[in-house]
Amino acid sequence: MKVEHIGIAVQSLEEADRLFSILFKKTPYKHESVESEAVKTSFYQMGETKVELLEATADTSAIARYVEKKGSGMHHIAFEVEDIREEMERLKKEGIRLLNDEPKRGADQKMICFLHPKDCGGVLVELCQTIQEA
């Protein structure tokens, strides 16, 4: 549907917030920890889309491994979909590998699924669907 957000891996959220607040001329609209992913995040609204900064909170986090290998930088691009399960099913049939078989809970009221970067032109792609709270 649209680019929902762009994920940037950082070493220190505090330092990155300082930098990006200057670059974007605005403060993050939220900070959120996602324990299952061992990350803490901050979100900036940039018009229609958002920027998500991610700092690892444990060595086991995918973000920790990424930052260790490559340093801070662009980590993933997230596309919003209407029905994440349907889209996962569709892409799987097309031979795209999913990094999780079931949608998992992400930050910012989302169900998410990552696609294998090797099947997406070297880009880590996240699918996300907004959770409608009753």
Ligand code: CO
């Ligand atoms: Co994300």
